Amino acid sequence: MTLSSFRIPGIRALLPLALTLALAPLGQSANVRVLMTVDNSYALFYGSSTAATNFVASDFDWTSTETHNFTLPGTQYLYIVTASDLSVAQGFLGQFENLDTGEKLYSQDPQWEVTATGLGAGAPYSGSAANLMLLTTEIGKANSNLNPSGGWVGLTAGPNNGGGPWGTRPGIDAAAKWVWYSSNGDLDPTTPGFDHDEWLIFRIQVGATAVPEPSSFALAGVALACLALARKMAR
Ligand SMILES: [Ca+2]
Ligand SMILES: [Ca+2]
Incomplete structure (x- = not known):
């Protein structure tokens, strides 16, 4: 030998x-705290870049701020499904903290992406298998640029927390802004009430380690x- x-x-x-x-x-878990509300309703999920795998919560009252604490199993995408009543105003307001790294960002952070499904009613608001499949299908269409927004695009910011017509939403920093998708070039799509090709999906990657x-x-x-x-x- x-x-x-x-x-x-x-x-x-x-x-x-x-x-x-x-x-x-690189794939270590992340403890996340979310404070948010949406005019008029939302559901919070997480998953990969191509699929929604876990449902966290939903809410249907813009006047209430919800707190969601959960642990992401590794680098994941947060997905927020939103829809409005097409009346008065529409918006998503929130702050997101990675409790392990101390990072905090708001709903208007440029890392957010948004996409418009144009499906109208019937947005996925639960963790049922049918809803996870529906959301995953729409994520796939967005990834292939095959939907009304032409894929994932930047969101459009409106007023800070405290601005009209909502007033101050408790528990969320004044630095956070109400945001939405603008289907028509409106510089502030949060007012007046309008169907910007709802329902919408917002997403952001969390837990990514930029430097190993x-x-x-x-x-x-x-x-x-x-x-x-x-x-x-x-x-
Ligand atoms: Ca709420
Ligand atoms: Ca509304």
């Missing part, structure tokens, strides 16, 4: 382990070194 043929199997056995450890920290932790770099380096060595010795 030569030296090289003895060592190669050992290195190859180590490779999957090293790669798994390197990738694990030092341990990830180190482990990835080990994996790459193993790979390079294995290739060299296999020649």
Whole structure:
């Protein structure tokens, strides 16, 4: 037995382990706190970029602020389904905190995307299998740009919390703004009441680690070194 043929199997056995450890920290869970309300109704879900997998809550009263605390299993998308009564005003107002990193952002954050289904009534407001499938289907259409908004687009901000016609919604910072999708170029689609191709879906990615932790770099380096060595010795 030569030296090289003895060592190669050992290195190859180590490779999957090293790669798994390197990738694990990027998908770590995130404890999230959401304070929000919508004129007139919403449902909060999370899932992947292509599917809604979990229902969190729904609410049908714009005057009440809801608090939702939950743990995301890893890097996920929050999905917020919204619809209005097409009367007076419509808007989504909220603040979102990652309790692990201390990050906080508002409903008008440029990381949000919005899409318009144009389906009218029948928005998914529960965690039933049918509703998860309906939302997932519409996410798929948005990802393929096959809906009235032409896919995911930027949202349009209206007044800050405290502005009309809603007044101050309790528990949400004054820095947060009411937002909506503008189907007609209206610079403030939150008033007057109008059907901007409802129902809408807002989404944002949460838990993404922009810069891998030092341990990830180190482990990835080990994996790459193993790979390079294995290739060299296999020649
Ligand atoms: Ca509410
Ligand atoms: Ca309304």
